[in-house]
Amino acid sequence: MQLHKRDVVEAATRLLDGYGIADLTMRRLARELEVSPGALYWHFANKQQLLGAVADRILEPVSEPAGDWRDRVWQTCAALRDALLSHTDGAELVSASFAAGQSAAMKVIVSGLTEAAAQAGVDDAHAELAARTIVYYVLGFTVDEQSRLQWDAAGAALPDDQSVLAADGSARFRFGVGLLLGGIGVADTALT
Amino acid sequence: MQLHKRDVVEAATRLLDGYGIADLTMRRLARELEVSPGALYWHFANKQQLLGAVADRILEPVSEPAGDWRDRVWQTCAALRDALLSHTDGAELVSASFAAGQSAAMKVIVSGLTEAAAQAGVDDAHAELAARTIVYYVLGFTVDEQSRLQWDAAGAALPDDQSVLAADGSARFRFGVGLLLGGIGVADTALT
DNA sequence: ACCTGAACACCGTTCAAGT
DNA sequence: ACCTGAACACCGTTCAAGT
Numbered sequence: 027m028q029l030h031k032r033d034v035v036e037a038a039t040r041l042l043d044g045y046g047i048a049d050l051t052m053r054r055l056a057r058e059l060e061v062s063p064g065a066l067y068w069h070f071a072n073k074q075q076l077l078g079a080v081a082d083r084i085l086e087p088v089s090e091p092a093g094d095w096r097d098r099v100w101q102t103c104a105a106l107r108d109a110l111l112s113h114t115d116g117a118e119l120v121s122a123s124f125a126a127g128q129s130a131a132m133k134v135i136v137s138g139l140t141e142a143a144a145q146a147g148v149d150d151a152h153a154e155l156a157a158r159t160i161v162y163y164v165l166g167f168t169v170d171e172q173s174r175l176q177w178d179a180a181g182a183a184l185p186d187d188q189s190v191l192a193a194d195g196s197a198r199f200r201f202g203v204g205l206l207l208g209g210i211g212v213a214d215t216a217l218t
Numbered sequence: 219m220q221l222h223k224r225d226v227v228e229a230a231t232r233l234l235d236g237y238g239i240a241d242l243t244m245r246r247l248a249r250e251l252e253v254s255p256g257a258l259y260w261h262f263a264n265k266q267q268l269l270g271a272v273a274d275r276i277l278e279p280v281s282e283p284a285g286d287w288r289d290r291v292w293q294t295c296a297a298l299r300d301a302l303l304s305h306t307d308g309a310e311l312v313s314a315s316f317a318a319g320q321s322a323a324m325k326v327i328v329s330g331l332t333e334a335a336a337q338a339g340v341d342d343a344h345a346e347l348a349a350r351t352i353v354y355y356v357l358g359f360t361v362d363e364q365s366r367l368q369w370d371a372a373g374a375a376l377p378d379d380q381s382v383l384a385a386d387g388s389a390r391f392r393f394g395v396g397l398l399l400g401g402i403g404v405a406d407t408a409l410t
Numbered sequence: 411a412c413c414t415g416a417a418c419a420c421c422g423t424t425c426a427a428g429t
Numbered sequence: 430a431c432c433t434g435a436a437c438a439c440c441g442t443t444c445a446a447g448t
Binding site: 220221253254256257260261 | 411412413414415416
Binding site for chain 2: 440
């Protein structure tokens with residue numbers, strides 16, 4: 027029967043989870059869907075656009091946060107990291123799609139963070155930049171964390187000593203978010 | 219005559235500046251050097267390692283900073299951004315090499331920033347994370363800035379109205395660095 | 411020690427032609 | 430409207446064999 031956009035994105039996500047981003051190719055995806063490679067180009071202009079759709083799928087669980095601006099930043103950061111860690115190479119894929127401007131969901135997230143920054147007292151000219159700074163942190167941190175996690179999971183049976191110290195990603199993650207909140211919190215007073 | 223590592227890196231940098239990262243392929247590089255593709259694998263284990271060497275070349279102008287911890291962070295951030303903007307797709311290439319752990323120069327930069335954070339009063343368990351957070355910002359910001367700059371430069375003859383507002387990357391860049399410095403500056407007092 | 415030649419196993423994208 | 434078949438123009442990497 028007919029191929030729909032959502033079937034393609036679903037199959038792509040399966041491929042990602044099963045084999046990683048390196049094996050998420052247009053040809054392999056076509057094979058999985060039992061269509062010719064060209065068929066995908068009826069539904070998506072190019073690979074970047076398809077990856078953007080996969081990114082948006084990964085980010086579906088990231089819902090609108092509630093509370094004061096600090097709460098909303100915390101919730102968004104935590105939900106974003108959780109979503110990325112839920113799929114093999116999720117952080118890398120979303121990071122690339124964000125940089126390429128192909129993820130609508132990331133744009134929504136940046137908007138929300140921009141509003142939070144504005145509410146914190148950051149002037150309008152810089153609120154979006156503050157929001158993007160938060161996003162750069164979450165993506166950078168999680169790409170890093172996930173690559174270590176996946177490397178450990180594949181063989182490398184616990185280096186034991188170092189891995190304990192390097193562990194507890196959540197606590198480390200929160201420390202970084204705290205740093206940024208600290209900076210934003212003093213932005214209206216201490217900075218020009 | 220004989221092919222040396224430094225000739226390969228130099229030719230790769232020329233290719234990067236002239237045609238961008240998408241055209242920096244092992245085969246194209248070999249053609250440029252008038253050797254067979256396999257020859258490159260005598261000098262570099264794989265493409266990632268070669269790109270790491272190019273990243274280190276790009277980062278050569280980033281020198282040891284001086285002054286108190288705030289000065290050193292400012293100087294490092296500014297010099298890093300300048301170096302990335304000096305080569306086509308420089309930010310993207312260095313960002314990828316850093317994520318892959320292939321840039322020795324980036325490790326040195328992180329070390330320096332870690333020391334600065336420690337001097338600012340961030341405890342040892344978190345100083346490196348603070349340093350990485352700064353690096354995530356500089357890389358994320360500059361990847362973004364450079365993609366816009368290069369997009370504008372290629373055709374797109376100044377959208378005029380928007381481009382003036384979106385312009386002055388340096389001032390916007392400094393604002394973000396200020397945010398991070400603010401967070402680090404209060405880290406010893408306000409944060410747990 | 412250093413490099414060639416040739417192969418292996420792939421890529422993303424396009425597009426006339428079919429249904 | 431949606432897809433196939435086949436082509437175009439490439440990739441990164443390996444490795445026996447040569448010098």
